[in-house]
Amino acid sequence: MTMYILIIVWSIINKSFCSYKVNTKTQRFCRNEYNLTGLCNRSACPLANSQYATVREEDGNCFLYMKTVERSGFPRNMWEKVKLSKSLEKALRQINEYLIYWPGFIKQKCKQRLLKISQYLIRMRKLRLRRQKKLVPIQRKQERRERRREEKALVAARLDSAIEKELLERLKRGTYGDIYNFPQVAFNKALEEEEDAEVNMEGEDYGEDEENEGEEAEEEIDEELEKELEEESENEEIEYVEADSDLERELESESDMEDIEPKATTSVKDNTRRKPRLEIEYETETLSKNAKRTV
Amino acid sequence: MENEENAENGEVLVKPPTLSASDRLAAKKRFRTQRRLSTMKNKVLRNAQWATLKKEKRKVKKEGQKQRKKEAEALGDKAPPKQIPRTIENTREADITTVDHDDEEVTFDITHDEYESYFSKTYVPKILITSSDNPHSKTIHFIRELTKIFPSSECQWRKRSSVKKMIQSAKEKNYTDVVVINEDRRVPNGMLVSHLPDGPTAYFKISNVKLTKDMKYKNIIKEFTTHRPEVILNNFQTRLGQAVSRMLASLFHYDPQFKGRRAVTFHNQRDYIFFRHHRYEFKSQKRAALRELGPRFTLRLKWLQKGTFDTIEGDYEWIIAGKRHEMETSRRRFFL
Numbered sequence: 001m002t003m004y005i006l007i008i009v010w011s012i013i014n015k016s017f018c019s020y021k022v023n024t025k026t027q028r029f030c031r032n033e034y035n036l037t038g039l040c041n042r043s044a045c046p047l048a049n050s051q052y053a054t055v056r057e058e059d060g061n062c063f064l065y066m067k068t069v070e071r072s073g074f075p076r077n078m079w080e081k082v083k084l085s086k087s088l089e090k091a092l093r094q095i096n097e098y099l100i101y102w103p104g105f106i107k108q109k110c111k112q113r114l115l116k117i118s119q120y121l122i123r124m125r126k127l128r129l130r131r132q133k134k135l136v137p138i139q140r141k142q143e144r145r146e147r148r149r150e151e152k153a154l155v156a157a158r159l160d161s162a163i164e165k166e167l168l169e170r171l172k173r174g175t176y177g178d179i180y181n182f183p184q185v186a187f188n189k190a191l192e193e194e195e196d197a198e199v200n201m202e203g204e205d206y207g208e209d210e211e212n213e214g215e216e217a218e219e220e221i222d223e224e225l226e227k228e229l230e231e232e233s234e235n236e237e238i239e240y241v242e243a244d245s246d247l248e249r250e251l252e253s254e255s256d257m258e259d260i261e262p263k264a265t266t267s268v269k270d271n272t273r274r275k276p277r278l279e280i281e282y283e284t285e286t287l288s289k290n291a292k293r294t295v
Numbered sequence: 296m297e298n299e300e301n302a303e304n305g306e307v308l309v310k311p312p313t314l315s316a317s318d319r320l321a322a323k324k325r326f327r328t329q330r331r332l333s334t335m336k337n338k339v340l341r342n343a344q345w346a347t348l349k350k351e352k353r354k355v356k357k358e359g360q361k362q363r364k365k366e367a368e369a370l371g372d373k374a375p376p377k378q379i380p381r382t383i384e385n386t387r388e389a390d391i392t393t394v395d396h397d398d399e400e401v402t403f404d405i406t407h408d409e410y411e412s413y414f415s416k417t418y419v420p421k422i423l424i425t426s427s428d429n430p431h432s433k434t435i436h437f438i439r440e441l442t443k444i445f446p447s448s449e450c451q452w453r454k455r456s457s458v459k460k461m462i463q464s465a466k467e468k469n470y471t472d473v474v475v476i477n478e479d480r481r482v483p484n485g486m487l488v489s490h491l492p493d494g495p496t497a498y499f500k501i502s503n504v505k506l507t508k509d510m511k512y513k514n515i516i517k518e519f520t521t522h523r524p525e526v527i528l529n530n531f532q533t534r535l536g537q538a539v540s541r542m543l544a545s546l547f548h549y550d551p552q553f554k555g556r557r558a559v560t561f562h563n564q565r566d567y568i569f570f571r572h573h574r575y576e577f578k579s580q581k582r583a584a585l586r587e588l589g590p591r592f593t594l595r596l597k598w599l600q601k602g603t604f605d606t607i608e609g610d611y612e613w614i615i616a617g618k619r620h621e622m623e624t625s626r627r628r629f630f631l
Contacts, residue, residue: 131457142619150502150567150593156383157564159571164583166527167558167575171583176553180577 002050002069010048014040018047034065034079036109043105053099053106055084055113062091062117064098064110088118325351383565388628392534405537409494413545420546422448423470428455431481436506438476440590444559444572446523446548448474458487458604466491472546476501486594488542489604495612496604497542499568499594506590515588518574522555523548529562535613536563536631539596543568557588566629568594596631 013021020032021040028040034054037044046052052067064082071078082098084091091114099107171180314322328348335341367374379385394401412418422445426434430452442448453461458475465473470491477485483504489496507516526547531540543561551557560571572589598614613630615622622630 130455146595147502149565150595153565153567154569154593157562157569159560159562159569160585162529162562163527163558163560163571163573163575163585166529166560167577167583168581171577171580179553 002072006048006050010042010045013045013048014042020047034067036106036113044109051102051106053102053110055095055110055117057117057121060121061086062114064095066098084114088115091118321355383627386627388625390533390629393532394534394537401534405534405541408538408541409490410541410545413549414541416549418471419447419548420445420471421469422472422474422546423461423465424448424450424474424476425453425461426476426483427478428453430476430478433481433504433506434476434478434483436508437483437504437590440507441474441476443519444524444589445474445546446521462489462491462603474546485597487604488546490542490545491603493602495538495542496600496602496609497539498597498599500597502593502595504590504592507588510587510589512586515586518586518588520555520557522552522557523550524555524557524559524572525551525553527558527560527562529560531563531631533631535596535599538599538612539568539631558585561594563631566595566631568596568631570594 012018018030018040020030020035022029022031029038030040030045032046033056034046034052035044036046036052036054042048046054046067050067050069050072054065056063056065062084064084066080066082067078068080071080082094084094092111095107095110095114099110170176325348328344332341332344332348335344363378367377394405396402406414413420424438424441424445426438430438438450442450453475461475462473472491472494473487473489475487475489476483477487479485483501486499486501487496488499507519524547526544528540528544531537540561540563547559556575558573558575560569560573562569562571570590570592571587572591573585573587575586576584578584596613596615598616599612601610601612615630622628
C-alpha cells in the first residue's frame with residue numbers, strides 16, 4: 001500500500017511541482033533539510049522514500065536522523081534523532097550499528113556526509129584560533145564626504161607657502177647656525193643706511209654696527225676674534241627674537257656679550273674709513289658647540 | 296569707533312555696511328527668484344534662471360568691492376580695516392583642549408609624556424615597518440619609500456604573525472617603534488604606529504598616496520640622500536593634536552643634519568594631516584625654494600590608544616569609530 005503511495009508521490013514531485021525543488025540549467029537541487037545529497041533524485045528524495053537517513057550538524061555536534069515506515073503516519077515523530085560521537089571513528093561505527101540492514105546507498109552517503117561535516121568543523125576551529133581579518137563595511141556617504149573635505153583642506157592648507165614660511169622662520173631664529181651666510185643682505189642694507197644717516201650711537205645703529213663687525217674679517221682681526229665675532233652675529237639675531245629657543249640661550253655665553261662692547265666703539269670709526277675697499281671673508285667652518293641643534 | 300577697535304585686533308570680523316532702500320529691494324527680488332527656482336520643473340529653464348541669478352549676485356558683489364576700494368583710497372590712512380573673509384579656520388569651534396603655549400601646566404603635561412625620553416635625546420629611534428599579509432605592489436613600493444624616509448628603519452614582511460606577537464618580538468630586538476601598513480584593494484589604506492616600550496598606539500587612515508616614481512620630476516629618486524631630515528609639524532592645536540605630533544616627530548632622529556636640506560612636513564588642516572617631503576634651498580633671506588621629493592600622503596586619525604596595540608582591552612584616549620553622532624556635531628569642530 002505504502003509503495004503505491006510513494007510511487008504516486010514521486011510521480012507528482014518529479015513531473016509537476018515540488019516546493020523543495022530548485023531547477024538550474026544542468027542540475028536539479030532539493031532544498032529539503034533532510035536530504036542526503038542535496039540533489040533531486042528518486043533515491044535521495046526524503047519525501048518519496050519511506051526508509052531514509054541523514055547526518056546533520058548542529059553547533060558542532062553531528063546527529064543521525066532516521067525515518068522508518070512504522071512512523072510514516074506520525075509526521076511529528078517521524079524523524080529519530082541520534083547524537084553521534086565527536087570522534088570520527090566512533091561515529092562511523094555508530095552509523096554502521098544503526099544503519100545495519102539498510103540499503104547501501106543510504107549508508108554510503110551518510111558516512112560521506114559525516115566525513116565532510118567533520119572536516120569542515122575542524123577547519124572552522126582552526127580558523128577561529130588564527131587572526132581573522134575584520135571586515136569593516138564602507139560607508140559610502142562618509143567616504144565621499146571625507147574625500148571632498150580632504151580636497152578642500154588641501155586647498156586651504158597652501159602647503160608650499162606654509163612650509164616655506166616655517167623654514168624661513170627657522171632660519172631667522174638661527175636653528176641652522178652658520179650654514180647660511182645670509183646676514184650679508186642685512187649687512188649691505190646697514191652699510192647703505194650708514195652712508196645716509198650720521199653716525200649715531202643709538203640703540204638700533206649700535207646693533208647694526210655690531211652685525212657689520214661680525215661679518216667683517218679683515219687682516220687685522222685674528223682667527224680667534226673672527227670666531228667670537230661670528231658668535232656675536234648669531235647672538236645678535238637671537239636678541240631680536242622672542243622667548244622661543246632654549247638652545248640659543250644655552251649657547252649664548254656671557255663672555256661673548258662682554259666682548260661686544262669694547263670692540264664696537266673702535267669699529268665704528270674703522271667702518272667709515274674702510275667702506276670703499278671692503279672685502280668680506282666668511283668663515284665656513286662651524287664651532288663644535290654650535291654643531292648640535294635640534295629640530 | 297567700532298572700526299578703531301577692530302583695527303587694534305585685526306582679527307575681528309567687520310560687519311558689512313547697512314543697505315540702502317534700493318539695495319534692499321533688489322535683495323528681496325533676488326530672494327524671491329531664488330524661492331521661485333525650486334518650483335520650476337523644467338531643468339533647462341531652471342538652470343538658465345539660476346545662471347542669471349548668479350550673474351546678478353556676482354555683479355552686486357563686484358560693485359560693492361569697487362565701492363569699498365574707492366572709499367578706502369579716498370580716506371587713505373583713515374580707511375576702515377579690510378574685511379576679513381570668513382573661513383572655516385576662522386569660525387572653528389573653540390576647543391577647551393587647545394594648547395596655550397604660555398600655560399606652564401599644559402606645557403609641562405605635554406613635555407612629560409611617553410615621548411620625554413625621545414625629546415631629551417636619550418635614544419635613537421629604530422623603526423620596524425611591516426605590512427599586512429600578502430602585500431601588493433603599490434604597498435610594497437610605499438613601504439620601501441618609507442624606509443628611505445624614516446632614518447634607521449627596517450622593513451620586514453609579515454609572515455602571518457599577529458600584531459601583539461610582533462610587538463613582543465620587536466621589543467626584544469630593541470626596536471623603539473613599529474609601523475604597520477594595512478592594505479585594502481591593492482592599495483595601502485591604514486597605518487598603525489605603535490611606540491614600543493608601552494607607548495601610545497595610533498591608527499591612521501591613509502589616502503591619496505603618491506609615490507616618488509609618480510612625482511612630477513623624473514628620476515627624483517636620485518636626489519634622495521641619507522641625510523637625516525628635519526621635521527616640520529604645523530598647526531597641531533589641541534592636546535590630542537600635540538600628542539599625535541609628538542608621536543610622529545619621534546619617528547625621526549632627534550638630531551637632523553641641516554646640511555642635507557631635507558624637510559619632512561606633517562601639516563594638520565581640518566583634521567587631515569598632510570605629509571610632504573621636500574628638499575629646500577634658501578634663495579635669500581625672504582625666499583626659500585622647495586623641490587618635492589618622496590611620497591606624499593594624507594593621514595586621518597582614527598583612534599589613539601594609551602598602551603601598545605590591544606583593540607579589545609586597550610585604553611582608548613580618543614576614538615571616532617562608533618561615536619560619529621556625538622563627536623561630529625558641527626562642521627566647524629575639529630579635534631587635532
